Amino acid sequence: MGHSKKAxxxxxGGLDSSTVVKIASSKGYTxxxxxxxxxxxxxxxxxxxxxxxxxxxxxxxHKMVTIDLGSFGGSxxxxxxxxxxxxxxxxxxxxxxxxxxxxxxxxxxxxxxAWAEVLKINDIFIGANNLDYSGYPDCRPxxxxxxxxxxxxxxxxxxxxxxxxxxTPLINLTKAQIIERGLELGVDYSQTITCYNPNSEGHSCxxxxxxxxxxxxxxxxxxxxxxxxx
Amino acid sequence: MGHSKKAxxxxxGGLDSSTVVKIASSKGYTxxxxxxxxxxxxxxxxxxxxxxxxxxxxxxxHKMVTIDLGSFGGSxxxxxxxxxxxxxxxxxxxxxxxxxxxxxxxxxxxxxxAWAEVLKINDIFIGANNLDYSGYPDCRPxxxxxxxxxxxxxxxxxxxxxxxxxxTPLINLTKAQIIERGLELGVDYSQTITCYNPNSEGHSCxxxxxxxxxxxxxxxxxxxxxxxxx
Numbered sequence: 497m498g499h500s501k502k503a504x505x506x507x508x509g510g511l512d513s514s515t516v517v518k519i520a521s522s523k524g525y526t527x528x529x530x531x532x533x534x535x536x537x538x539x540x541x542x543x544x545x546x547x548x549x550x551x552x553x554x555x556x557x558h559k560m561v562t563i564d565l566g567s568f569g570g571s572x573x574x575x576x577x578x579x580x581x582x583x584x585x586x587x588x589x590x591x592x593x594x595x596x597x598x599x600x601x602x603x604x605x606x607x608x609x610a611w612a613e614v615l616k617i618n619d620i621f622i623g624a625n626n627l628d629y630s631g632y633p634d635c636r637p638x639x640x641x642x643x644x645x646x647x648x649x650x651x652x653x654x655x656x657x658x659x660x661x662x663x664t665p666l667i668n669l670t671k672a673q674i675i676e677r678g679l680e681l682g683v684d685y686s687q688t689i690t691c692y693n694p695n696s697e698g699h700s701c702x703x704x705x706x707x708x709x710x711x712x713x714x715x716x717x718x719x720x721x722x723x724x725x726x
Numbered sequence: 727m728g729h730s731k732k733a734x735x736x737x738x739g740g741l742d743s744s745t746v747v748k749i750a751s752s753k754g755y756t757x758x759x760x761x762x763x764x765x766x767x768x769x770x771x772x773x774x775x776x777x778x779x780x781x782x783x784x785x786x787x788h789k790m791v792t793i794d795l796g797s798f799g800g801s802x803x804x805x806x807x808x809x810x811x812x813x814x815x816x817x818x819x820x821x822x823x824x825x826x827x828x829x830x831x832x833x834x835x836x837x838x839x840a841w842a843e844v845l846k847i848n849d850i851f852i853g854a855n856n857l858d859y860s861g862y863p864d865c866r867p868x869x870x871x872x873x874x875x876x877x878x879x880x881x882x883x884x885x886x887x888x889x890x891x892x893x894t895p896l897i898n899l900t901k902a903q904i905i906e907r908g909l910e911l912g913v914d915y916s917q918t919i920t921c922y923n924p925n926s927e928g929h930s931c932x933x934x935x936x937x938x939x940x941x942x943x944x945x946x947x948x949x950x951x952x953x954x955x956x
Contacts, residue, residue, distance in 0.1 A: 564791060598843035599836055602880045606829055606836045613828035633885045642876035649869040650832045 502527040503619040503663075504608050505555075509545030511710060512623035512666055514688045515678035517553050519665045520621045522681055529615065530555045531608055534562045535597070541698040545689045552687065561607050582703050601634035605643055605662065612660065613651045621663045627670055640664050671713035679719065686722035699726045732757040733849040733893075734838050735785075739775030741940060742853035742896055744918045745904050747783050748911035749895045750851045758785045759845065761838055764792045765827070771928040775919045782917065791837050812933050831864035835873055835892065842890065843881045851893045857900055870894050901943035909949065916952035929956045 503525035507513045509532065520528060532546040543560070550558045601624060608620045624635045633639065644662045648654035666674050678685065690710045691700035700707050702725035714721040733755035737743045739762065750758060762776040773790070780788045831854060838850045854865045863869065874892045878884035896904050908915065920940045921930035930937050932955035944951040 561794060563793070598882075599840035599880055602836045602839060602876070606832045609832060610829035633882055634880045636879065639876070639879040642872070642879050646832070646869070646872040646876045649866065649872050650829055650864045652828075652863055655863045 500524070500526045501619065502529070502615070502617045503621055504529045504531060504612055504615070504617055505621045506530075506604050506608055506623065507532050507546045507549060507558075508623070509542040509547075509549060509689055510623070510706075511671075511678075511685060511688045511690050512625055512674060514545075514549050514685070515674050515681070515683050516621050516623040516665060517549060517555070518678060518681035518683050520663070521553070525619060525621075528553070528555045529557045529559070529611070529617065531559045531561060531604075531611060533604060533607070534560060535564075535600075541689050541694050544698070545687060548687045552684065559611060563603060563607075583705055583708065599634070601632075601639075602643065605647075609647050609651060609660070613653050616653055618653065618657070618659045619661050619663060621665065623666050624664050625666045625671075625674070626668060635667075637664070637667055640667070671709050672716045675713050675719070676717055684722075689723070695726055699724055701726055730754070730756045731849065732759070732845070732847045733851055734759045734761060734842055734845070734847055735851045736760075736834050736838055736853065737762050737776045737779060737785075737788075738853070739772040739777075739779060739919055740853070740936075741901075741908070741915060741918045741920050742855055742904060744775075744779050744915070745908035745911070745913050746851050746853040746895060747779060747785070748908060748913050750893070751783070752911055755849060755851070758783070759787045759789070759841070759847065760785045761789045761791060761834075761841060763834060763837070764790060765794075765830075765833075771919050771924050774928070775917060778917045782914065789841060793833060793837075813935055813938065829864070831862075831869075832873065835877075839877050839881060839890070843883050846883060848883065848887070848889045849891050849893060851895065853896050854894050855896045855901075855904070856898060865897075867894070867897055870897070901939050902946045905943050905949070906947055914952075919953070925956055929954055931956055 501524050503520050505513065505517055505520055505528055507517065507530040517528065530550050532543060534543060601622070605620065605622065612618070612620055624640070626635050626637060640662050644660060647660045647662070651660065654660045669677070675685070689698065689700065690706045692704040692706050693701045700723060702711065711721060731754050733750050735743065735747055735750055735758055737747065737760040747758065760780050762773060764773060831852070835850065835852065842848070842850060854870070856865050856867060870892050874890060877890045877892070881890065884890045899907070905915070919928065919930065920936045922934040922936050923931045930953060932941065941951060
């Protein structure tokens, strides 16, 4: 066993970022610092899920950052536009969906970078995925590489050691492959939430794009999805 | 006269960004959108100065963004560390000062990028300056170039047109050259504030690094600084 390493993990409370926590640990990053954003999204249940995952994974510090993305408009996740639902996998793969939040991953990574600078941590993990959400420009490998280059020029820690790394362990995995890897590592998917549109008790709708992708992936693996749908 | 162009200007209310507003206008960017950040800095007078500059320059929209940099610590501008004062120009040029806020320019530019995406604006102006503040890693030309590359990969507008431009018109100017250019363009420097540590009436201290640089620059030009010092 190598010595313990520190990392910051962006944690939404969803399936992807919960898997990333276990992947980071499995790579020797056992001192984890989690950052969760409250950006006026309608899905407050995600934040509760993030808190459960922090507790269950012995994460050292959890920073909640409130950001005001809603005031920019332009996304159904933060405004009153209607979220797509009932779409097939083929339809989901086409174009940039209404749930795109402008510059969201850049804002998230930038806050993580500021925290990394203060904590003197070089490694940042994000559960971005290029295959299932090909419509988002800020989920592409080239984008993350460009962010990493910028981050090393932007900060003291980067300038001194040129060593900030943005880890995207899910970038080329399908949703089914992510769940498969997560189950091997012991992720408790009953604690995660994926739905864009849960009801007032936090039960997933089962028909939004995110639910559709999740349900299809569990089905493909022949595994049971441990969360309950409406 | 070419046709009117749109741009976003990051406006702190200080000498530099006030000059940038006039420079942008002089380059044909006459439809200006200003963005000002309230990041828990002690200098609330900057925000009032920004509001005066918005009024005087017929800026179309002014977006105030409250961000929680203070919770990260690590800077005397947002926490209780003491600001350097009484330092000579030579001393000011050495090392990264305590007023460095982690990843500040990256956070500012990222919010501007999100707004640019929503407004469909390609041009962002920032009054960063490499000479007087050589200690800040995120004031270097290489950093801004890297941000621009990342920004074009991060957004719909960038992906479609590869056309987001980060303008840093002050990057290689001395403070005296900035003021000289600003006076030519009609900047009213009586409306700006530069001090890190103004008193309760908003009068500048005259001895912090920012005041020292400003006073020396006016002196070098043989011009009178129109603001009052304590």
